[in-house]
Amino acid sequence: MAARDSFIAVAAHELRNPMTPMVGQIELLLSGVKAGRYTPQQIEQRLERIQSLMLHYIKRSATLLDVSRITSGNLKLAPASCDLILVVKEVIETYAEATRHAGVSIKLDLPSSLSGTWDQLALEQIIDNLMSNAIKYGEGGPIEVGVIDLGNTICLRIRDQGPGISLDDRARIFDRFERAVGVDSRHSGFGVGLWLVRQLTEAMGGTISVETGLGVGSVFSVVLPRHGTATPT
Missing domain, CATH: 3.30.565.10 (Histidine kinase-like ATPase, C-terminal domain)
Incomplete structure (x- = not known):
């Protein structure tokens, strides 16, 4: 029970963790573009960072889904x-x-x-x-x-x-x-x-x-x- 509760707490943290910097990056990008502060290269760098954070979130979500399927005996492979x-x-x-x-x-x-x-x-x-x-x-x-x-x-x-x-x-x-x-x-x-x-x-x-x-x-x-x-x- 303690291990399960710890896992749930860590999972909640891991899924929430990338969201804050992702929102921050999007807000910076929007404000910078509106104000004309960013060069095309800087915009590309911001977008790459946002993409990286999104991929991290997707991977962590996929991990949780696979853990759930395996522990419930519902993992299905389709080679x-x-x-x-x-x-x-x-x-x-x-x-x-x-x-x-x-x-x-x-x-x-x-x-x-x-x-x-x-x-x-x-x-x-x-x-x-x-x-x-x-x-x-x-x-x-x-x-x-x-x-x-x-x-x-x-x-x-x-x-x-x-x-x-x-x-x-x-x-x-x-x-x-x-x-x-x-x-x-x-x-x-x-x-x-x-x-x-x-x-x-x-x-x-x-x-x-x-x-x-x-x-x-x-x-x-x-x-x-x-x-x-x-x-x-």
């Missing part, structure tokens, strides 16, 4: 043909503003294309949560994103240069509402990101693992079948 590499690039592009602001570089090691049958929304959530985790806890270090074609399966790997995860914490970081001991309290969030990644990965018949240690960063690896099947109705 369709798609290019994993395009999905990876599209998700990473949504972090362009955040990585620029944090001074984080992203190194990609991707084949030109990799087609398969997956639930694209689930794929996006998996990649998004792993990217968010890497940026949040990577301490400004470079992030490496790679995809390996293993034939009947694929492997998505995301490496950060953060503080790493202790042996004790590794056993529970994929649990709901859990975080590693000593995580900076400045990092907000639901505490369900890695749990959600595991749930979606396993729902698609895959596995997730982490290679890590204190002071050496972390590498999260998701292995998925090349061709998934729909959730029975």
Whole structure:
């Protein structure tokens, strides 16, 4: 009960949090345009910031919906043909503003294309949560994103240069509402990101693992079948 109440409180904060600066940015943009204070470049910068805040809000809302569906047993997967590499690039592009602001570089090691049958929304959530985790806890270090074609399966790997995860914490970081001991309290969030990644990965018949240690960063690896099947109705 305490964990659920804490989650609800954090969820309310996370959904409200991006709205205040978004409204502020819109008001500044409107007043600046009306007064003729902004150049086209400044208007573009303001719009990019508003877009970034909107994407953040949409992602947090999607996370809440998926958590609700999984806990109620109503998660339905609908695999369709798609290019994993395009999905990876599209998700990473949504972090362009955040990585620029944090001074984080992203190194990609991707084949030109990799087609398969997956639930694209689930794929996006998996990649998004792993990217968010890497940026949040990577301490400004470079992030490496790679995809390996293993034939009947694929492997998505995301490496950060953060503080790493202790042996004790590794056993529970994929649990709901859990975080590693000593995580900076400045990092907000639901505490369900890695749990959600595991749930979606396993729902698609895959596995997730982490290679890590204190002071050496972390590498999260998701292995998925090349061709998934729909959730029975």
